[in-house]
Amino acid sequence: MTETALSVHGLTKRYGGRTVVDGLDLTLPSGVVAGFIGPNGAGKTTTMAMLLGLVRPSAGSGTVLGGSIDAPAAYLSRVGALVESPAFYPALSGADNLHLFAIVGGHDPAQIPELLDRVGLALRGDDKYRSYSLGMKQRLGIAAALLGDPELLILDEPANGLDPQGVREMRTLVGSLAGSGRTVLVSSHDLSELEQVCDWLVLIEAGRSVYQGPTRDLLSGTAGSLAVVPEKSKDRRLLRSVLSQHGHRVEPQENRLVVDIDGADPLSVAARVNRAAFEAGIVLAELTPLRTSLEDRYLALVNEGGDR
Amino acid sequence: MTRIVQAELMRFGRRRTVLLAGLGALGYALLATFTVINGAKATGVASRQSGTTLAMLSGHGGGTQAFAVGASFVGFFIFVIFIALMATEFSGGTFRALLLRDPHRRRLIVGKLLGLLLVAAAVVATAEVLSFGLSLLVAPSKHIATSAWMSWGGLGAGLHDYATVFGGIVGWAIFGTTLGVIFRSAPIALGVGFAWAGPFENIVSRSWGTGYRIFPGQVLDSLIRGGTIELGMARAVFTAMIYAAVAGAVALTLVSRRDVTA
Numbered sequence: 001m002t003e004t005a006l007s008v009h010g011l012t013k014r015y016g017g018r019t020v021v022d023g024l025d026l027t028l029p030s031g032v033v034a035g036f037i038g039p040n041g042a043g044k045t046t047t048m049a050m051l052l053g054l055v056r057p058s059a060g061s062g063t064v065l066g067g068s069i070d071a072p073a074a075y076l077s078r079v080g081a082l083v084e085s086p087a088f089y090p091a092l093s094g095a096d097n098l099h100l101f102a103i104v105g106g107h108d109p110a111q112i113p114e115l116l117d118r119v120g121l122a123l124r125g126d127d128k129y130r131s132y133s134l135g136m137k138q139r140l141g142i143a144a145a146l147l148g149d150p151e152l153l154i155l156d157e158p159a160n161g162l163d164p165q166g167v168r169e170m171r172t173l174v175g176s177l178a179g180s181g182r183t184v185l186v187s188s189h190d191l192s193e194l195e196q197v198c199d200w201l202v203l204i205e206a207g208r209s210v211y212q213g214p215t216r217d218l219l220s221g222t223a224g225s226l227a228v229v230p231e232k233s234k235d236r237r238l239l240r241s242v243l244s245q246h247g248h249r250v251e252p253q254e255n256r257l258v259v260d261i262d263g264a265d266p267l268s269v270a271a272r273v274n275r276a277a278f279e280a281g282i283v284l285a286e287l288t289p290l291r292t293s294l295e296d297r298y299l300a301l302v303n304e305g306g307d308r
Numbered sequence: 309m310t311r312i313v314q315a316e317l318m319r320f321g322r323r324r325t326v327l328l329a330g331l332g333a334l335g336y337a338l339l340a341t342f343t344v345i346n347g348a349k350a351t352g353v354a355s356r357q358s359g360t361t362l363a364m365l366s367g368h369g370g371g372t373q374a375f376a377v378g379a380s381f382v383g384f385f386i387f388v389i390f391i392a393l394m395a396t397e398f399s400g401g402t403f404r405a406l407l408l409r410d411p412h413r414r415r416l417i418v419g420k421l422l423g424l425l426l427v428a429a430a431v432v433a434t435a436e437v438l439s440f441g442l443s444l445l446v447a448p449s450k451h452i453a454t455s456a457w458m459s460w461g462g463l464g465a466g467l468h469d470y471a472t473v474f475g476g477i478v479g480w481a482i483f484g485t486t487l488g489v490i491f492r493s494a495p496i497a498l499g500v501g502f503a504w505a506g507p508f509e510n511i512v513s514r515s516w517g518t519g520y521r522i523f524p525g526q527v528l529d530s531l532i533r534g535g536t537i538e539l540g541m542a543r544a545v546f547t548a549m550i551y552a553a554v555a556g557a558v559a560l561t562l563v564s565r566r567d568v569t570a
Contacts, residue, residue, distance in 0.1 A: 053411050054404060055567040073411045081408050087401025089319060096318075103315040105409035144405070 005030045005152050005183035006051060008062030008069065013046050013055060013207075020046045022207035023060070028185060028200065030151075033178045035194030035201045035215070036187035037298065043207035044187040045084060048156050052081050065152055077105070080150035082158055086141030090130035094121055094140045097129055098147065107148040115143040119173065135166040142173065153177055155186040159193055171197055195219075195294040203298055210301040218297055226259040226270055229286035230277070242280045243273060256286065309419045312410065316423025329431045337438035340378030345446050362452060369465030370447075371457035375439035376469040379476070379532045382435075384525075386428060387480040387501060393424065394488025395497040404568045413563045421485050428477055436470055469534070472541070476532030479548045483524060486555040489562050524551045 004027055011024040021043040028034050038044050049055040051064055053072025067074035088097040095112055102109045116125040119139040124132070132140065138158055145153055159170040167190075175197040177184050185202075188194050194201070201218055203211040211218060230239050233255070240257055243250045248269075249260040261269050266289040277284050292300075320329075348360045365373055397403040397420070410416055440457075447454050456462055484501065491497035505525040513519030513526055520526045520538035527539065527547045535541030 049567070049569070052408060054407060055569065076408065076411045079408075083404070083408070085401060087405040089402060092319065092322075096322075100315045100318055101405070101409050103311050103318060104406055106311060147409075 003030055004028065004063075005032075006062065006064045006185070008051070009060060011047065011050060011060035011062060012058045013043070013050060014058045020207055021050070021057075024204065024207060024209055026062075026202060026209060026212060028183060028202070030183050031178075031181050032200035033175070033184045033186070033198050035198035036185055036204070037189070037191055037194055037201060037294075038187075038204040039189050042189075042204050044189075044204065045156050046207075047204075048081070048083055048154050048185070048187065051154060052076065052079065052083060054083065077148065078151045079154060080145035080147065080152070081154040081156075082138075082141040082145045083154065083156045085160075086137045086144070088129045088137070088140065088144075091128060093126050093128055094132065094136075094143075095125040097140065098144055101144050102147050105147055111147070111149075112143075115146050118146070119143045120169070134161050135163075135169070138162065138166075138170065139173070142177075146177075151182060153182060153184045153186075155184065157187055157189070159188065159190070167193060191294045191298055201294075203301060205302045210298075219291065219294065224292055225261055225290045226266065226273060227253075227256050227286060227288045227290050228259055228273055228277075228284060229256045231283040231285040235282045238280065239277055239282050242276050242282070246272065246276045248273065258290070261289075309415050309422070312406075312416055312419025313423040313426065316420055317426060320424075320427045329427070330434060333431050333435040334438055336378065336382065336435050337375070337442055340435075341374040341439050341442040341446060344374035344377050345443060345450055345452070348450070348452075362450070365443075365447070365450075366453040366456065367465075368456045368459065368461035369469060370452065371440045371443050371454065371462055372436055372466045372469040374443055375436045376473060376532075376534065378439075379432075379473040380529050382432070382473065383476045383480045383528055383532050384505060386477045387484045387505060387525075388498065390421075390424065390481045390484025391487050391497045391501050392494045394420070394485045395492055395494040396488075398488070398492035398568075399494060407568060414560050417485070417489065417559065417563045421481060425478060425481055428481065429474060432474055432477065433470065436466065436473075440466065472534045473532050475545070475548070476528045479524075479528040479531065479552050482552045482555050482559075483528075486559040489559040522547070524548075524555075527551065 007027045009025050011021055011026070012019065013021040024043070024047060036044050046055060050057050051069060053069070053076065057069070062069045065075040065078050089100070092100065095116060098112045098115065099109050102112065113122070113125070116122045119142050121136060121139055121143065124136060129137070129140070142155065142158060145155065155174065158174060159167045162170060171193060174184065174186055186194065186198070195215065199215055201211065201213065201215050202209065228239065230236055236252070236257065240250050240252065243257070243259060249262070251258050259269065259273055270287055270289065274284060274287055344360050345365065348362045348365055350362055360373055360377055364370060403416070406416055407413065444454060444457070487497040487501050491500065509519060509523040509525045513523060517538065520530070520536070527544055530536045530539040530544040531541070531548050535544055
């Protein structure tokens with residue numbers, strides 16, 4: 001296994017005069033669950049299709065699991081993928097569809113019952129695919145992607161079109177696919193969906209990378225303020241005064257006080273706030289860092305137009 | 309390649325599909341046998357215009373004559389089926405999904421074609437055997453001698469009929485596959501296929517006899533019939549092979565070069 005699961009440089013795809021992917025540089029370490037994030041039309045699906053040999057790049061080069069993207073046959077047997085929407089034969093059962101795909105891919109069909117069980121379709125495996133709900137079709141797509149126990153999983157918006165319960169189940173499923181050194185690249189335009197399961201993020205906008213790196217790096221130090229709520233509401237004015245005397249910028253906001261961190265370490269500021277309140281005889285009911293959301297960070301990066 | 313063929317056979321080897329195909333073959337055998345034997349004329353020569361004679365039915369090839377004559381319709385039927393199946397592979401996304409398992413595009417499309425042709429070969433063989441059996445049952449009522457059917461000559465004629473019909477079917481299958489690949493949409497591909505092989509070729513050929521010798525559908529029709537007055541067997545085989553080679557090259561080129569986006 002290579003240390004870098006995939007790496008592309010200057011990857012570009014043009015359709016006529018329209019550039020869908022624009023000189024994308026992308027490196028993904030092995031073993032991460034990477035979120036591939038961008039709005040609709042950002043180039044996520046096209047990028048994935050190029051990695052999988054479905055779409056030929058207009059320019060650029062790269063490797064996937066050590067094999068050149070110009071010769072996808074060299075690595076596709078070690079890659080599982082669900083791109084765009086799941087596609088199976090409607091008249092066949094879920095299990096028969098997996099059997100057919102296992103035959104074509106040269107995989108052992110004996111793993112099919114286990115895969116159906118893993119994606120929660122053990123009881124519906126013998127039903128025709130056409131009778132499946134959208135969520136079941138997506139899960140069968142993931143089961144197909146898992147045929148052959150691939151080293152790299154590429155999942156394109158697996159929660160697309162699912163209801164909230166389905167999204168939660170898919171998130172749990174995707175999270176469970178990590179481990180054993182397997183790398184997962186999962187795309188979505190729903191940032192909150194990926195924030196919870198991904199330890200690596202690739203953010204793209206208009207076919208260009210605006211961030212790639214560990215999720216914690218993107219979100220660390222992004223707590224811009226603290227929410228402080230005294231146990232007794234009558235202490236709020238006193239608390240504001242005390243904190244101001246200690247040099248904090250404090251603004252009342254609804255039933256709480258918001259303390260500006262001003263780039264400092266959120267934990268040390270929280271400790272100072274807590275100590276000041278305690279010394280003034282005020283018990284705090286809440287002391288919470290107000291994190292900037294992934295969505296806010298994404299929008300900020302897009303507005304910066306940076307490519308880190 | 310073997311795996312793709314095997315997958316296609318698995319897809320169409322299900323009990324329900326086999327039963328439906330068997331019923332289709334039986335229906336065809338019934339229709340062809342009773343139509344051809346009941347419609348056989350006492351005298352005349354065989355051609356596109358004059359049809360089957362009782363003398364022909366008493367010869368070596370009489371037992372499979374009904375199967376062979378009716379097979380003109382089978383060719384067009386196969387054409388439609390291959391258009392629909394291949395175009396749906398693209399529009400439904402299954403070709404894309406299969407490419408993720410086997411990225412050799414040309415191998416995938418050829419494997420699918422071969423798998424489907426094996427299924428077609430089995431159905432056609434079944435139809436011929438059923439048609440032969442039904443002809444044996446019906447022949448006495450028309451005072452048609454069947455002794456020649458059971459000879460080595462009869463076996464040879466049966467194999468020859470099978471070969472010509474299946475040869476034509478291979479041609480129709482390649483044309484259908486090519487249209488499916490070109491348009492990647494079953495309704496559009498079927499519309500174009502119907503319009504060309506149906507009204508266009510037939511209407512033009514009626515007023516321009518050369519059309520029987522050069523239009524792909526007419527050439528394959530002649531091939532399936534074992535040659536016609538307008539186009540002999542050898543010329544039909546040669547022309548059909550050229551058309552099939554061109555169509556196959558177009559399909560393979562498109563499959564290997566185009567992006568798979570559906």
